[in-house]
Amino acid sequence: MEQQSRGRWATTPTGDDNLDVDEITRLFQEGAREVVAAHLAAGRPVYYGDDNGKLFMWMPDGRRFEYRRWVDGSPEIVREVRD
Helix, strand or coil: CCEECCCCEEEECCCCCCCCCCCCHHHHHHHHHHHHHHHHHHHCCCEECCCCHHHHHHHCCCCEEEEEECCCCCCCCEEEEEC
16 A cells, blocks of 8 residues: 655545554554564564664563574574663
């Protein structure tokens, strides 16, 4: 679905031009937080990367690790990340 931007407002393919970009962003972030929380609650880790290309694993018990993947795809923990 292509979305055209006009200033801080967006028009969807259905022609709805009353969508504030900040509101769309807020709704997306809210949904993402809910999905991450459900994933962790189910006992599964969440994998993500930062803007510098580093990979992280957030464990259901709250610990976070930086990791890397070898050519064969196997992961290696680099360090535990402490906030």
